[in-house]
Amino acid sequence: MKIVKPKALRKGDVIGIAAPASPPESEERLEKGIRYLERLGYRIVLGSHLHRRRGYLAGTDRERASDLYELFSHPDVKAIFTARGGYGCMRILPYLDYSFIRRHPKILVGYSDITALQMALFAKAGLVTFSGPMVAVEMADGLSGKREEQFWRTLTSTKPPGKVHVERWNNPTKKNPAGRIIGGNLSLVAALATTPYFPKANNHILLLEEIGERPYRIDRMLQQISLSGIFKKTNGIVLGSFKDCGPEAGKPSLTLNEVIEQTFQPFTFPVVGRLPYGHTKKSLTIPLGVRVHLDVSGGSVEFLEGGVV
DSSP states (O other), X not given: OOOBOOOOOOTTOEEEEEOSSSOOSOHHHHHHHHHHHXXXXXXXXXXXXXXXXXXXXXXXXXXXXXXXXHHHHOSSEEEEEESOOSSOHHHHGGGOOHHHHHHSOOEEEEOTTHHHHHHHHHHHHOBOEEEOOOTTXXXXXXXXXXXXXXXXXXXXXXXXXXXXXXXXXXXXXSOSOEEEEEEEEHHHHHHHTTSXXXXXXXXXXXXXXXXXXXXXHHHHHHHHHHHTTOGGGEEEEEEEEEETOOOOXXXXXXXXXXXXXXHHTTOOSOEEEXXXXXXXXXXXXXXXXXXXXXXXXXXXXXXXXXXXX
């Protein structure tokens, strides 16, 4: 499938806000994030059901899906920012019109549970999306410094983001591969592994991050991906932050490093880590679906193209 990139964002553009998973933790945090965007000169359109609550979901599945359709079809909306992650994106995947989204590509930003939506949009529509900060989370706290600069540059410039320093985890047979980077949160990548919403093309670079999971659970998710055959079609692995993923005190366990080393030992592709990405305050914004190059000896991930046109 041909890759589709959205148009670059410009000052004064309209940004739509949706909650395809869980609702914002509070209306106050949502408002803080909105004010942050407005101070930068952007105009805001809210999804019709953004303020709905249904347990741990931001409204019914059809309501959350309809908000995305509404914003993708809105003639003035140039980008869709998600309010937060949580849980729920997998539930709306069957209700999305991927052909329509492919014909109306727009910037979509989020991470964590939004990984499920981003993987599906790439698999079904070929759309490049952006794993980055969310309105009622990071934007509510206020972006600043290099992280803020890199985020807006990624959405507004057609130039490649450049190189990012990483560390080598293994001694691969295959050196310095290239491929399109996909993935995000490990739990969602594993959950989609055997579904129609996982990209079918070979030779991807798989990006993984996680938060709050014990090593045995990470082990199980990696084994699920491995048993699905995905690693056999992968050109390389890039590991981001694995926050609060240590063993439980007082209980026998493999370490996280042991799990990673044992999982990838049979494969010849490179595994690199410590990418500043994921559930961390210093997370980079990653354009998902663009081509990257892994320089194992030099210790870098180089983005070969921008995510917008």
